[in-house]
Amino acid sequence: MTKSSTIKEKLSQLDELVAWFEQDDIDIEQSLKKFEQAEKLADEIGDELKTAKNKIEVIKKKFDA
Amino acid sequence: MEKLQLSPSDFIALTNQTLEYAYPSVVIVGEVSSFKINQDKFVFFDIKDENASVGCFMMKFQLRIAIEDGMMVAITAQPKLTQWGKFSLTVRLVQPVGEGSLKRSFELLKAKLDKEGLFKPERKRSLPELPARIGVISSTQAAGYGDFIKILDERWGGMQIDVAHTQVQGDVAPEQIIRALQHFNESAEPPEIVVIIRGGGSLDDLSAFNDELLVRAIASSRLPVITGIGHENDVSLADLAADKRASTPSNVAQMLVPDKLEFTQGLYSKLHRAIGQLEHDYDIRQQKLAADLQLVVQRLQMQFEFTFGQYKSLSRSLSQLNPRNVLNRGYSLVRLENGQSLVGAKKGDVLDIETSKSIIKAGVISNDKK
Structure with a gap:
């Protein structure tokens, strides 16, 4: 799995959590736990984005006619 | 040499050998004149100036730009004597000359390909969101490529970037770019998007991106293609056929990925918006709770x-029933001294009269029946 896929996965988890907050009837008790989870994910994504480097590979194949 | 006897076929073959050696x-x-295409396969035209004209022949698939009579072109050709003894130029490449x-x-x-529907907006696919793998076609020595990688690295990380190094100008560029595009499309691990990049240049430099076969290859690419060719004002046919066109190579990076900060x-x-919503909900609940409490208190x-x-x-009724209140109003309570009822009172009995x-x-004194 590339670093980018990990970030993407975490982003979709975060999206799910944010969507949970957007529903009409939320349980206040649960909300604190969910918010902590979401904040932790956002921190992790931020950290990963700060450190993740792109891997550049020049293809060896020649494209001459 | 004078005595050399040849058949017409030999003569033509010999002449062609000589021509091939010399040119x-x-x-x-x-200038192009008498341009025509036969059987959708063979191209015939004459190339001329004020004094002379030479017949030209080429295969249609080799003609990668549009030409018409009166247009100034440079042809790359080989002189040849046909089997019918007619002199002709077999053309490999036609390029327009001059800005006009x-x-x-x-x-x-553009008109031809547009008519075929290659540039239709409904053909355009959307760009992948946060791509993990990108294919880049560019010259790794070009300034535009450097700009693209620099901006891409600044904006987003963790991606696999496969780079196909090709020429991005000149005769060979279109064919190399087509091959690179094919390579990505046929790859076992294809990128999510292919980026074609070239920095600024003259109209002539950018003409590789108006090559008919390249434009068709971009339009028919299985993978979405984004172009960043030249400057903002340069629009090539490759740009029109691509799914997205960025104004510059740096702009491609901006369109592909968000800025991480x-x-x-x-x-x-x-x-915070989510938590704001939560606070709002909580306030509403609190207000409702307070209103409910007030209702209960009421x-x-x-x-x-x-x-x-x-x-x-x-x-009040009870106090009215209290016999003492009756006494207060001036009445008296009479009973036998021993507390028994007056009904059985006899002469001589002592009565208690309570006021x-x-x-x-x-x-x-007496107790007579009424």
């Missing part, structure tokens, strides 16, 4: 008042 490839610049011809050729091909800030503001108060009212009227203020002792 393996010749570039002639002139370049523009005209561009417009002609802005993105992270966006995440936190999304969270009800209790009403209940109390009602009960208290009932108590008051009951205690509000005192108890009077009295005697019974």
